[in-house]
Amino acid sequence: MTETLVQAWKSSRAKLEAAGVDQPVIDARLMLEAAAGVSRMDILTDPQRALTDEQQATLDSYLDRRAKREPISHILGRKGFWKIMITVTPQVLTPRADTETVVETVLSQFPEAMKFTMLDLGVGSGAILLAILAERPAAKGLGVDISEEALAVARENAANLDLAGRVSLLRGDWTAGLHDAQFDLVTANPPYIPSQDIETLDPEVRDHEPRLALDGGPDGLDAYRILAPEILRVLKPGGLFVVEIGFDQSLAVEALFKAAGAHDVKTKKDLSDRHRVVTGFKNPLET
Known part of the structure; x- marks a missing residue:
């Protein structure tokens, strides 16, 4: 079952918190943005937009990897500096x-x-x-x-x-x-x-x-x-x-x-x- 943007952000944050990940709020947002092809503004202004099945599967894959403490930079393949x-x-x-x-x-x-x-x-x-x-x-x-x-x-x-x-x-x-x-x-x-x-x-x-x-x-x-x-x-x-x-x-x-x-x-x-x-x-x- 797919989630809305706001549901996905909240549930992703909870999964990362449970895994002991540092900065779970930021990491959850970055992975959601990448998986769903959205911006931070999209999450704030269109929070009820539903993820597609493919976007949800991508996000779930990201979360599984991050919960195993793989760096988010490796998951997303990029880093701001x-x-x-x-x-x-x-x-x-x-x-x-x-x-x-x-x-x-x-x-x-x-x-x-x-x-x-x-x-x-x-x-x-x-x-x-x-x-x-x-x-x-x-x-x-x-x-x-x-x-x-x-x-x-x-x-x-x-x-x-x-x-x-x-x-x-x-x-x-x-x-x-x-x-x-x-x-x-x-x-x-x-x-x-x-x-x-x-x-x-x-x-x-x-x-x-x-x-x-x-x-x-x-x-x-x-x-x-x-x-x-x-x-x-x-x-x-x-x-x-x-x-x-x-x-x-x-x-x-x-x-x-x-x-x-x-x-x-x-x-x-x-x-x-x-x-x-x-x-x-x-x-x-x-x-």
Whole structure:
């Protein structure tokens, strides 16, 4: 038996609440919108519209998957990030609102009309790189990832956002193979979860996100030990880096970049008032 839009929203929310899903109201609405091909406004202004049998079956399938704690981004195949909508698959990390702090930090340093080149290490879905380029039309960027599957997703997202002409994508292990290339900006959201903590994460992350994008080694800092000197190597003199960190890694990551020779190293907080990004500059006098 099919339901009306308002009945479907309420019953979906109840099923997700019973399954212990976080944000059941939002997830129920998003899945209803996708299954029934409606907008939020449709649900509010035409609540008694009946779902078709096919729409009801699709919604039920979505709910079953979400109740098993599959991420909604995998179910719907997309995720909003900053001001863009991107394709998401199980082969890439689902972008989170916390990571928007990276984008916000970059945009505050580069005026809209400014020409600059950026490098995004561990590009994944392309979320950081594409969100910045979408806001800065004179910029160009290179995204590097060790996963060919991730690069395929980033390539699709760049094309969908009409940014392919300003984006290059390269399979590689961090900065290996970049040789003498230098950039005005380097961003990264490396794996930073300590290995022993991964099993304590929510099922959506632990069971569905790529382990390669999560596991930061015994103390969560393995990637930063590699990246700190390498990011300084590929930055132009005076260039900026912005890297995401775990909420308790500020002092350790700052120390790694300072030891590598970075200047004006600082940590910025996210909207939840947690340490989220470490940022700094390469010495403008360095050659």
